[in-house]
Amino acid sequence: MSMKPEKTTAAMGRPREFNIDDxxxxxxxxxxxxxxxxxxxxxxxxxxxxxxxxxxAAFGNKESLFRKVLERYADGPSVYLREALKEPTARAVAERMMHGVVDLGTDSRNPPGCLWVHGTLSCGDPQDPIRQELSAYRASSETALRQRFEQAISEGDLPADSDPAALARFVLTINCGMSVLAATGATRAELLRVVETALQAWPK
Structure with a gap:
């Protein structure tokens, strides 16, 4: 996206300048x-x-704006999810993801919790296209995490009898749960204790 101000036409025909990214x-x-x-x-x-x-004029309707916001969120505040997959061990991947959720959910510069989780929970109708898109994003994240854990098994980093799909769901479940806790007032110290407890269950 360009960082240059964009011009659109206001209601009275006068050009209006604003920064798209802002x-x-x-x-x-x-x-x-x-x-x-x-x-x-x-x-x-x-x-x-x-x-x-x-x-x-700049973003289309509310739905298309939300999709653009999700892309910006994935490349910005929640980019740690992608970056975590590059960690050298499976445990380090899980740990970085969990700590990323804590950092994001308790950052005073942001609303508490997670945009993706909040957006999913606010769309009650399973047929809602936004909910379906958010569900697809969750499934894609789970797949990427499962594949990373499969790689860890092939490299001998995880025990051969580990269940990569179950481990991926475990990490995402902890993360989503902590996001809900953060949104409802849990402190950073409380969430870090959750991370510590979860990692105690990690395969040796």
């Missing part, structure tokens, strides 16, 4: 705090400092 960050924090369904267009335009015609 507007996306502001929208991301609204969705992060309120969830997809809990966020209105008025919430978005107020936070982004633009009017509805400008929002539609």
């Amino acid at each position: 507007a996306l960050d502001r929208a991301m924090h609204v969705f992060w705090r309120k969830g997809y369904l809990g966020t209105s267009l008025s919430d978005l335009t107020e936070a982004m400092g633009i009017n509805r015609p400008s929002l539609y």
Whole structure:
């Protein structure tokens, strides 16, 4: 994405300048705090400092804006999930992911918890296209993690009888649970204790 200000046409035909990246960050924090369904267009335009015609011109509708926000979230605040897969051992992968959730969920600069988890929980209808997209993202993350643990088994880093699929679900379950705890007021110390306890169950 370009960091240059973008021009769109406002309601009265006057060009309006705003920074696309800054507007996306502001929208991301609204969705992060309120969830997809809990966020209105008025919430978005107020936070982004633009009017509805400008929002539609730059980002399309609310659904397409949310998809752009998810991409920005994946490449920004939650990029640690991808980076963790590069750790040299399976345990280090799991540990970095868990600590990443704690860091993100308790960072005072961000809404508590996780945008992805909050967005999923706010979409109750299984047929909702946003919920389906979020579910697909979760499945993709689980697959990447399972493949990393399969690699660890082939390298002798994990015991041969380890279940890579179960380990991937275990890590994601801990992470999602900690995100919910963070969103409901759990402290950093409490979440780090969860990480410590979870890692005690890691295969020797």
